[in-house]
Each structure stands twice: as C-alpha cells, then as structure tokens.
Amino acid sequence: MGSSSNTKGTTVVEVGTDGVAIITIVNPPLNLLSVDVILSLKESTEQALQRDDVRAIVITGSKGKFSGGFGVTAFGGLQKRETDRRVLGFMSIEFITDSYEAARKPLVAAIDGPTLGGGLEIALACHARISTSTALLGLTELQFGILPGLGGTQRLPRLVGLRKALEMMLMSKRVKGEDALTFGLVDAIVPPDELVNTARLWALDIMEGRKPWVASLYKTDKLEPLAEAREILKFARFQAQKQAPNLRHPLVCIDVIEEGIVSGPRAGLWKEVEALQELRQSDTCKSLVHIFFAQRGTSKV
Template identity: 55%
Template sequence: MAGAQVSMEVGNDGVAIITLSNPPVNDLDVPLIWGLKEKYEEAMKRNDVKAIVMTGDNGKFLGGFDNRVFERVHKTGDLSILPNVSIELLVNVIEDGPKPSVAAIQGHAIGGGLELAMVCHARISTPKAQLGLHELSIGVIPGFGGTQRLPRLVGVEKAVEMMLSSKPITSEEGLELGLIDAIVPSQELLNIARLRALDIAEGRKPLVRSLHMTNKLGPISESREFLNIAKQNAKKTAPNMPQHQACLDTIEEGLVHGGYAGLLKEGEVDSVLVLSDVSKRLVQNILAQRST
C-alpha cells in the first residue's frame, strides 16, 4: 500500500491540482504537510500556474491528524514532531499567497482537513460531505487556525457549538452557514473547482481571506458575553477538560486583538494541551477502541 504523498498536475487552463493521499482514510500526517508545502511553493513560483485547487484522493478530502502522531509526542515529549506551519505555510504561502486556492471537498474534511479547506479562498463540496473540528475530543484545540477562521465563516455561536461538541455538520448545512460556497455532483467537483479558481484569479469572483473576515462576528461585546456564558457552562459540564476553556479563551483573543493574534495564542495553548494528561488519556482511549 502506498504511503502518504502529495501530487500536482498543471492543466492547460493554468490551474494546478494538488492532491493529498494517505490511504486508507486520508488522515493528515507530517509527510502530507511537508509535501503540501513543497507543492504550494512550486506552484506559486511557476509562470504557467494561475490558480490552485486542493483536493484529496479516493473520495475523501482530508481528516484530522493521525492520532499515532500525537501518541509519539506523548511518549517522547518532543513537540517538534508536530509541524508548526499555521503561519509560515497556511497564512504566508497559501492564504496570503499571490495565487488563489479553492478546496474541492468530498467525503469529509475533519480537523486539520477542514482547517486546510478554510485557508483556501473558496470551498466547493459534494453532497453529504462531513465537516467538523474534533480536536477537543482528543484533549487539544484546533492548531491550524480553526479557532479563528471557523467563527469568521459561520459566526461565533455556531463555531463554538461545533468545536465544543466535536460533532461534524453536513456540507448542506455548511452551505447555509457560508462555510461552503457551492455543492456539486462528485463527477463535476474538480471542473467546478477549477472554474471557481480561475474566476477568482481573473477577478470575476472576490478573493476572500477568511482570517480577515469580520462581517459574521457581530459586536465584540455581544460575542464576549456569549463566550463568558459558554465558559461558565463548560466549567459545569466539562470541569476536568481544560481544552474547553482554552478554546474559548483563544477564540476571544482573536475577537479582541484580531485573527493573527488569535493564531499566535492558538499555537501557545496547543503546545501545552498536547502534553497534558487529559490529551494522553483521550488519545490512548481512541487508539485502544480502534485496535479492538
């Protein structure tokens, strides 16, 4: 069975299709991150590339980080195992890069997979795809900008609900919320994504950077009041789960000081949580269940 790999094909239309593959379920892993970085840097330099479509292989976009990666961190205490690319790659190269990106989603975009999709400037999906951020269920918070971009795309209240519950939504609900820009049949996914990427590159559609969106955040005072209530509820319902409070604090940091400041806090908080006993226990439980 082939391991994790990232491929790129550039069409005559000037659109580069970057495909992430990690059989059997397309979980995110360290080699995929470095492969994605390599292909994106190449695409940004090539004169024959106007725009980029990011997609997954075998009918799946991308899942969250392979829990075995977290297990290695827990056993060694070595945080360098987890790539620190939230700003260097996702912001500097992809989101703020000179060429637009469109995520072509099928199957699922979960955890880091959804975070990568939200970095793109548009998201096209097939019907019934699963979209969610599940990181709190393994004792950490989203580490690739999810705490900042999801509230800006769907609103603070819905983003908090999705993150604290770790439950996915369908692409149909994502379309209603503004997380997804269009739903198309699977056989048309890449073609429609290519057209959307070219529309953005050539100015027919706006280039939207989700980290800079503010129209769905509402007044800061109201959002902070909602977050304070959510923190009090979390203390009652999840008193031994520090990731809940940390997630809400990180969202608030971004609301008050801006998305970039929120990304910095996200990274600081996650590096502490990933080494916590709570994260170790939750990851061990999940791996034991899958083994059984």
C-alpha cells in the same frame, strides 16, 4: 512532485492546460495529515505559486476523501519528536497563513468525504470551498483533549459566526456539506463527478475578478459585535464548566477564540500554537487518545 514513501503520505500535482494546478493529498484510506503530508503540501503549493503556467490552484484529496485530519498518533505523548511540535507552529503561521492564504494565486478546496480537523483547517485557509452534499466537515480536536492547531480557532468563527463555530468546536460536531452551505462554511455544493471541475472554474473566476477573493482570517461580516461576542463566550465558558468541570481544554479553546476576537486574528494564531503545544503534553490528551485506541480495539472484535 512531492516525493515520499506511501506509508507517510504525500501530495501529487497536475497542471491543466487551463492553468489550474490540482494538488491532491494522497495518504489512503483517509488522506490523514502527517508532518510528511504537510511538508509535501507546502512544497507543492510553493512550486505551483512559482510556476508561470499556473494561474490558480485547487486542493483536493485522493479517492473522494479530502482529509480526515491528523492521525490520532500525531497528538498526545505518542510523538515526542521536538521537530513535530515546532513544525505545527511554523506550519500554522508561516505556511498556512503567510504563504498559502496570502498567496498571489487563488486557492480553492474541492471537498468530499471526511474533511476533519487539520484537513478542514487547510480548506478554511483557501479562498473558496466547493463541497459535495455528503462531505463531512468538522473540527473534532477537542474530543482528543487538544484544540485545532492550524488556525481553525480563528478562521471558523470568521466564516460562520461565533455561535456556530463554538458549537462545532466544543462539541466536536461534524456537519454535512449541504448544511455547511447554509451557514457559509462552503461556497457551493456540487455532485462528486463535477467537484474538481467546478473548483477549477471557481478558482479561475476568482483570478479574473468574477468571484470574490476572500482571506478567511480577515473576514469580519459574520463576527458578532464585540459586546455580544463577549456574552456568547461567557455563556460558552459557563456551559463548558457545567458539562465537564474537570476538563481544562474546552476553556483553553474558548480563551484562544476570544484572543482573536479581542486582539486580532494574528494574536489568536500565536495563542493557538502555544496552547496546542501545551495541551498535547497534557494527561487529559494522553488518556483520551488511549481511550480512543482502546475503543477502536474492542469495536474490531
């Protein structure tokens, strides 16, 4: 299932006798996302949802790494293919939100290693997240002049609250699994050798009603009341302008987060897609991506 050449990455599906389908992202070394990986994940998930012998689904990454997110070349002016831009919007709403998160079978993410950007966003749309203590989680897109584009601006605040979510996104901050547990980003911490098995059992527990079935996009218990939320966003804008007066993308990110809080998460998702398409074409994004490659080049010497 999920066929594609290794260079582009793919996903592999195994269905256990317990009725849990394990979908593994395979694009070594960091299991980076690409349009191919995402389309393969979509195909694998849809197949698992249709199979009568599958009761629940676990998503994980090969060789102890969940997914480092989209390769840097996926943003900036480096990939001009129109289909890619369209696919991102289509992916965020039609796939990640309307078939993946809204699935009739529970999805549990088994997280280890770097789980960044789009990789974390896929995990955020699952109904639970099981992690190792050393996994690194973060939405790091702002360091490349863009913003999370698979629903992260909407789901992260609903899982961890607005303050923590803004801090993570605006500072491209990575947090360890053990810390992620304390503020509700993950549901449990287990040793690496127990990770997938715990996730399987957790998924079956959700299916059988022993554990809660949570759609992150519609969680509200962690969100601050509206008046307080507006104050937090206002302060975040003030800080962003003070620290980087010439950068527009942090303010765009704050606007997108606010849209979801004021007008509802669905409106926020659409605004996120539009903002991402616009920011990917920006000079800031192109130059930050260029700097990233230049720095990587010198560090290898």
